[in-house]
């Protein structure tokens with residue numbers, strides 16, 4: 027693959043830094059794209075919860091210091107867990123005081139004994155720490171919204187012919203880091219692109235977008251995943267720190283399910299992680315249960331926010 031070296035820290039420096047740190051046994055799953063608002067944090071959160079629910083020991087690292095969406099979703103989850111009086115399976119968050127390779131390695135070593143997976147949510151811009159996370163990834167997931175402006179960080183296309191023209195800046199960085207990994211005899215990175223926020227109503231645009239996307243495996247050595255649709259549930263459950271998989275376990279909501287559950291289960295399955303996430307592990311009720319009136323209030327709030335995304339199994 028031909029590419030000019032993109033600006034920023036040289037891949038050999040990044041890899042040299044990683045290689046001199048202690049070996050990490052856990053599988054490293056990284057969500058990255060230099061484009062913001064494409065769903066990195068949303069998908070990092072869903073993946074980490076699916077893994078925790080399957081019994082894996084998961085570390086969660088939020089490298090987006092400005093947005094902190096991943097950490098906040100985990101804080102919301104803790105608050106939900108407290109107010110409902112149940113233990114919701116959760117990853118262990120790691121907070122980095124300084125965003126350096128040394129601090130990343132130190133905290134993983136300090137907190138991560140016995141961890142099976144490390145889920146890292148990278149901020150939407152290039153930085154030394156973003157490069158380290160990408161270079162460390164066993165699994166690299168790049169969500170893209172299905173528009174050409176969102177795909178720009180990954181690839182450029184000829185507008186007339188719709189043929190692939192060249193790599194975008196983010197894809198260049200990934201290509202260089204993967205090549206450097208290869209050079210050092212490290213295992214290859216499984217890089218995946220996933221369409222997110224797909225609206226089926228935009229059929230014509232989607233067809234055009236898909237025909238562009240289909241060219242990318244040959245040019246980027248990337249896998250294309252099935253994709254996720256635009257759903258209110260992704261936005262609103264995030265506020266409660268919940269995922270579709272939790273809803274059926276919540277006291278007073280055991281007959282509830284969320285409409286996006288099939289696609290998110292499929293997405294996690296397609297990541298082909300070491301321990302396949304099982305959506306069946308249950309939340310563990312704590313001793314004290316929430317009194318009935320506040321449970322009702324909580325359920326009503328959740329239903330109001332998630333709206334049509336939640337359905338009762340009894341009515342389907």
Ligand SMILES: Nc1ncnc2c1ncn2[C@@H]1O[C@H](COP(=O)(O)OP(=O)(O)O)[C@@H](O)[C@H]1O
Nearest residue numbers: 062063064065066067068223255256257260261
């Ligand atoms: N599939 C989806 N359907 C609906 N809203 C989504 C979906 N994925 C992400 N969002 C929303 O899009 C916004 C950006 O997502 P986020 O995960 O924060 O992106 P990033 O981390 O890439 O900046 C958030 O408001 C999030 O709730």
Ligand SMILES: [Mg+2]
Nearest residue numbers: 066067093095
């Ligand atoms: Mg984010």
